Amino acid sequence: MHNIATLPLLLKQLGLPSMYSHWEELAETAQKKSWTYPQYLKALSELEATTRYQNRVQRHLKESKLPAGKTLATFDFKITKSLNPAQIKALAEDTGWVKKAENIIIFGPSGVGKTHIAAAIADNLITQGIRSLFISTTTLVQQLQLARSIYKLPEAIDKLSRIPLLILDDIGYAKKDEAETNVLFELIAERYETGSIIITANQPFSEWNNIFPDNMMAVAAIDRLVHHSTIINIKAESYRKNQAGKKEK
Numbered sequence: 001m002h003n004i005a006t007l008p009l010l011l012k013q014l015g016l017p018s019m020y021s022h023w024e025e026l027a028e029t030a031q032k033k034s035w036t037y038p039q040y041l042k043a044l045s046e047l048e049a050t051t052r053y054q055n056r057v058q059r060h061l062k063e064s065k066l067p068a069g070k071t072l073a074t075f076d077f078k079i080t081k082s083l084n085p086a087q088i089k090a091l092a093e094d095t096g097w098v099k100k101a102e103n104i105i106i107f108g109p110s111g112v113g114k115t116h117i118a119a120a121i122a123d124n125l126i127t128q129g130i131r132s133l134f135i136s137t138t139t140l141v142q143q144l145q146l147a148r149s150i151y152k153l154p155e156a157i158d159k160l161s162r163i164p165l166l167i168l169d170d171i172g173y174a175k176k177d178e179a180e181t182n183v184l185f186e187l188i189a190e191r192y193e194t195g196s197i198i199i200t201a202n203q204p205f206s207e208w209n210n211i212f213p214d215n216m217m218a219v220a221a222i223d224r225l226v227h228h229s230t231i232i233n234i235k236a237e238s239y240r241k242n243q244a245g246k247k248e249k
């Protein structure tokens with residue numbers, strides 16, 4: 001007969017924390033329910049796998065900095081009629097477009113749900129193992145400009161390239177970067193066909209020359225973004241106004 005005294009130590013040593021804390025309790029269940037040895041081992045392994053998955057998702061949700069509560073479950077497609085629910089759900093459930101390093105660009109006036117939809121898509125993809133980062137474009141540009149000022153721009157862009165999905169919120173608010181190498185352009189060029197971006201924008205492409213130093217750079221950025229992308233237009237049916245209207249009644 002094997003001495004099981006060292007089992008907890010072994011489980012710890014092997015890095016199996018859920019098995020470590022539940023093997024005894026599950027052994028009792030196994031006895032009560034007359035599980036076979038393989039059934040017991042499977043139940044224990046399943047517990048370890050599930051806990052690891054849940055912890056990983058929690059970790060990735062935290063690192064993503066997604067705005068809280070902006071999920072598909074809290075989005076009402078009846079209010080935002082210009083969106084096709086099936087299209088949005090497909091983008092949120094199918095990781096294929098991220099694997100192919102494609103992009104999504106969401107246009108629409110202020111308050112129509114652009115940020116909510118972008119966050120909801122990412123939120124769902126994180127549960128499928130896609131690591132994401134949500135950041136306002138203004139903040140990102142500031143961070144990259146700072147990196148450039150200390151000659152660390154390539155490192156900063158490289159760090160971002162390890163995240164498969166980047167959500168650049170409100171690209172139109174990014175201040176024009178007059179320097180010779182525009183950091184936002186650098187980032188877009190670097191991610192072209194290697195990483196996905198979801199962009200939300202108040203302004204149509206025709207006004208993106210306000211974001212980049214010159215027309216040529218704006219066109220080059222748009223070309224790269226659009227080459228493999230889904231464009232979503234949300235019409236001016238403001239949710240905020242809708243809610244305010246409800247309260248007034």
Ligand code: ADP
Pocket residue numbers: 070074075076077078079080108109110111112113114115116117200239240
């Ligand atoms: P935008 O980014 O286009 O300015 P937001 O995504 O920030 O707009 O939406 C404004 C607010 O309205 C947010 O609190 C968002 O969660 C909410 N909202 C917008 N559309 C919907 C909707 N269809 N269902 C639920 N909440 C919505």
Ligand code: MG
Pocket residue numbers: 114115116169170200
């Ligand atoms: Mg927004």
